[in-house]
Amino acid sequence: MSRRRARELALQVLFQVDVVRANPERALEYLLAEHQVSDETAAFARSLVKGTLAKIREIDDYIKRYSIEWDLPRMANVDRNILRLGLFEMLYYGKTPLNVAIDEAVELAKTFSEENSCRFINGILGRIAREVPRNPGD
Known part of the structure; x- marks a missing residue:
């Protein structure tokens, strides 16, 4: 399974939902069919999209703070x-x-965003990792 590939697909879906209000299920199914990933990779991408959208208000509150x-x-x-x-x-x-989640986010920024975005993303996620307790299984 390629967890990085799953993250890339999940990011593309989240971007489409955010920017053009795409239907997340349809956007994800399209990308999964287009890229022909393994069942494990598809399942991880689905869990990332579904989970992120389910917690988006709370996540956005963290980002704002x-x-x-x-x-x-x-x-x-x-x-x-x-x-x-x-x-x-x-x-x-x-x-x-935590360190893997941060590193993977920085790698996504290197691939999909601008040069300075890596530091910006690393800084915010690193600060949150130091100050906020984790809620496993939530």
Whole structure:
């Protein structure tokens, strides 16, 4: 299973939902068919999308509190959604070590965003990891 590939697909779905109000299930099924991933990769991508969207209000509250001087709507769309995905894994997924969730979010930023986004995302997620208790299995 490629967990990184699952994260990339989940990010693409979250971006579509956020920017063009796409139906998350249809967007994900389209991407899964297009990229022909394993059943395990597809299941992980589904859990990331479903979980992130289920907790999006709480996740956005964290982002608002920890992204000093950056309003959520002013953030680059891709950065906002990388943060959402990373925070879901850090705070609610419970199976991904914190350092892995942060590293994977930074890797997504390197692939899908601008050069400075890596530091921005790493800074916010690192600060949250130090200050907020994790809720495994939530």
